[in-house]
Structures are given as C-alpha cells and as structure tokens.
Amino acid sequence: MKNVFFTVGPTQTHPKLGEYLNEGLEKGIYSISHRGKEFGGLFAHTVSSLKTLLKIPPDFHVFFIGSATEAMELVVENCVEDKSFHFVNGAFSKRFFQIARELGKHPEECGVPAGEGFDFQKTSIPKGTELVCFTQNETSTGVKIEMSGIRALKLKHPDTLFAVDIVSATPYAPVDYGVADCVFFSVQKGFGMPSGLGILIVNDRCIQKSQVLHGNGINIGSFHNFPALLKSAGKNQTPETPNTLAIYILGRICDFYLEKGLKQIQKETDEKAALLYAFLDNNPRYPAFVKNETWRSKTVIVAETPEGSAGVIKKLAGQGYIVGAGYGEFKDKHIRIGNFPMHEIEDVRKMLKVLE
Incomplete structure (x- = not known):
C-alpha cells in the first residue's frame, strides 16, 4: 500500500517529480557549472515560468x-532599520516577529488568538513603521488573510513596505503585487517538491531601501543581501553554488501548472476544501478549528480532536493516509490536512470515509 501524504509540508510530492528528476539526471543538469551558459538558461526559464504562473510583474x-x-x-535585515509591524495569529507569523526582535529591531505586533483573523479596518499602524508583515496563510492554525484586507491597509500607508509570507497559500491564492512589495515561499507545499529551496520576490522599493540602509552603515547581511542577490540574478546566477536540482524541477512544475491552468488548480482546491469543511x-468528533468561515484556509484545513490527535493519526495511517498533528501547543489537540494541487479529490473522499 502506497501512502498518500495529506501533511502540510513536506507533503505529497508532485506526480511528475520522478520523471523530472530523472530527466535532469539524463541531461546531466545537476553537474553543470552554476557560472555557465546552460545554468543561466535554466535559471532564466524557471524565473520566467514562475513569473507567468504567479502573474508577477516585470x-x-x-x-x-x-x-x-x-x-x-x-526581508527584515534589508527593509528595516528600526521598526516593523507584524500581524500575528499563529506560530509562523510569530516567527517573523521574533526574527525581527532577534535581529535587534524594535518590532510591534497585532496579535489575536489562534484560529482567528484580523479586522484591518480597526487596526492602526504605528508611526515610524518601515515594514508591515503578513502571513497570507497561517500553517499552524489554518487561518487565511485575504488580499483585500491587506489592500485596505496599503491605501492608508502607501509609503510603507508590505511583506507577505505566501508559503502555504501559493500557487492557489492570488497576490496583489500593487500592494505587496515582497513575498516569499518555499517549494515543499503547493509545488510538491522536497524542501531545500526558498523563493524571495521583491520590487525595486525593497532594493532601494536596502541600498539606503547599507549607505547609512546599517548591517543588511553579507552574501545574501538584496544588492548581492540582485547583482547575481542580473546574470541569471546565484551568489553561491545553488540547488540546481530544485531550481530545474521548480521550472518544470511551473510549466506543468501553466499547461493545466491556474483556474483549474483553484477550482479543484475549492472543491476539495468544500468537501473537507462540510465533513x-x-x-462533532472533528470540528473545524477555525469557526469563522471567512477566515478558513483552503489549503491547510485544521480539525480539533477532542479525544486526542494520536489515535486519529494512527487510524488514518493504518489505511495509508498520512495527516499532520497539531502545531506546538495544539500537537495533541488538532490534526492538520494539506490541500494542495497534488491531492486528488478521490483520495480526499476515501480518507474521509476512514474518519466516519
């Protein structure tokens, strides 16, 4: 019996992963020089395919x-001299805040209880804030933030940089690049790849901010500061020897998603999410943790397990369905179910049958 991984990252691998991996081996791609013309072409293709898929402006x-x-x-090192502001409703949005504090900045937070979202109309951004940080999809609790809420804040603070963590939302959830100055994600969720590659997408305002900070003697990091990354990217390279395998496979998966169509991916994700939440x-044995439907993530579904999560996880695993435990303080109280493009609706139905 082959397991189906409904974990939230790493998760079920993309169905073409093995084919693309072997394709790269046969072509010798994983042995090419990262300073050579062939790698430059590979780099440029992946960037172009990703920009097309996610509608990233030029x-x-x-x-x-x-x-x-x-x-x-x-992002914190290159965009903040002193003050950042963070919307915190779970472990990963909290991590963003803690990183700013550990880097010696003076971050502030708007915190709400786990499982809840934000009322952006009632939120004020402190004076002097240089960067506002959002987590579009909080993987620890299954709460989403709509871009419309972020847009409403940006209209009030057009000169402030906005950063959005899109890790477990992309490629499903759209991003308004007229609002977000930088976004980032990693490949082990919605792209169905092994972990080990992060993608950081920034506009010129972020680059300019990092240059100003550097000019003022502020530490913006070394090998991976924005100017260094930009200089290398301009040559279709990375500052150091990169994860060529992952960059190549990401480009091929983007090609696959483009051929399938983002609208179809979104439609299938919505259908699977509707099935899961209806169940x-x-x-009552598995109530949804997020009670307000407008805050419910479509890609990370979190269920409460009043009798404990261990037995539920074991029951599902016995039938070949692997789900995640709750995160942190909720480890024994929740299960988390990933709903990414690799997950088939028939497998969702079969998994729910086991839970009945």
Whole structure:
C-alpha cells in the first residue's frame, strides 16, 4: 500500500517529480557549472515560468535562497532599520516577529488568538513603521488573510513596505503585487517538491531601501543581501553554488501548472476544501478549528480532536493516509490536512470515509 501524504509540508510530492528528476539526471543538469551558459538558461526559464504562473510583474526580482525562514531574516535585515509591524495569529507569523526582535529591531505586533483573523479596518499602524508583515496563510492554525484586507491597509500607508509570507497559500491564492512589495515561499507545499529551496520576490522599493540602509552603515547581511542577490540574478546566477536540482524541477512544475491552468488548480482546491469543511462541520468528533468561515484556509484545513490527535493519526495511517498533528501547543489537540494541487479529490473522499 502506497501512502498518500495529506501533511502540510513536506507533503505529497508532485506526480511528475520522478520523471523530472530523472530527466535532469539524463541531461546531466545537476553537474553543470552554476557560472555557465546552460545554468543561466535554466535559471532564466524557471524565473520566467514562475513569473507567468504567479502573474508577477516585470519590475519584481526573483531570488533563489535556502528557505522561507531565511527569507524572513533577509526581508527584515534589508527593509528595516528600526521598526516593523507584524500581524500575528499563529506560530509562523510569530516567527517573523521574533526574527525581527532577534535581529535587534524594535518590532510591534497585532496579535489575536489562534484560529482567528484580523479586522484591518480597526487596526492602526504605528508611526515610524518601515515594514508591515503578513502571513497570507497561517500553517499552524489554518487561518487565511485575504488580499483585500491587506489592500485596505496599503491605501492608508502607501509609503510603507508590505511583506507577505505566501508559503502555504501559493500557487492557489492570488497576490496583489500593487500592494505587496515582497513575498516569499518555499517549494515543499503547493509545488510538491522536497524542501531545500526558498523563493524571495521583491520590487525595486525593497532594493532601494536596502541600498539606503547599507549607505547609512546599517548591517543588511553579507552574501545574501538584496544588492548581492540582485547583482547575481542580473546574470541569471546565484551568489553561491545553488540547488540546481530544485531550481530545474521548480521550472518544470511551473510549466506543468501553466499547461493545466491556474483556474483549474483553484477550482479543484475549492472543491476539495468544500468537501473537507462540510465533513468537519457535520461531525462533532472533528470540528473545524477555525469557526469563522471567512477566515478558513483552503489549503491547510485544521480539525480539533477532542479525544486526542494520536489515535486519529494512527487510524488514518493504518489505511495509508498520512495527516499532520497539531502545531506546538495544539500537537495533541488538532490534526492538520494539506490541500494542495497534488491531492486528488478521490483520495480526499476515501480518507474521509476512514474518519466516519
């Protein structure tokens, strides 16, 4: 019996992963020089395919780094001299805040209880804030933020940089690049790849901010600061020897998604999410953790397990369906179910049958 991984990242691998991996081996791609013409073409193709898929404007720059957590550090280092402001409703949005504090900045937060979203109309951004940080989809609790709420805040603070963590939302959830100055994600969720590659997407305002900070003697990092990443990207390269395998496979998966169509991916994701939430809302043994439907993530579905999560996880695993435990303090109280493009609706139905 082959397991189906409904975990929230790493998760079920893309069905073409093996084919693309072997394709790269046969072509010798993983042995080419990262300073050569062939790698430059590979780099340019992946960037172009990703920009087309995610509708990234031409004036945004794509950087390949190690992880989304690294992206948090880079964004704070390069965009903040003193003050950032963070919307915190779970462990990963909290991590963004803590990183800013550990880097010696003076971050402030708007915090709400786990499982809840934000009322942006009632939120004021402190004076002097240089960067506002959002988590579009909080993986620890299954709460989403709509771009419309972020847009409403941006209209009030057009000169402030906005950073959005899109790790477990992309490629499903759209991003308004007229609102977000930088976004970032890693590939082990919606792209169905092994972990080890982060994508950081920034506009010229972020680049200019980092240059001003550097000019003022502020530490913006070393090998992976924005100017260094930009200089290398301009040559279709990375500052150091990159994860060529992952960059190549990401480009091929983007090609696959483009051929399938983003609208179809979104439609299938919505259908699977509707099936999952309908089951949870009609089953008191597994109530949805996020009660307000407008805050419910479509890609990370979190269910409460009043009798404990271990037995539920074991029951599902016995039938070949692997789901995630709750995160942190909710480890024994929740299960988390990933709903990414690789997950088939028939497998969702079969998994829910086991839970009945």
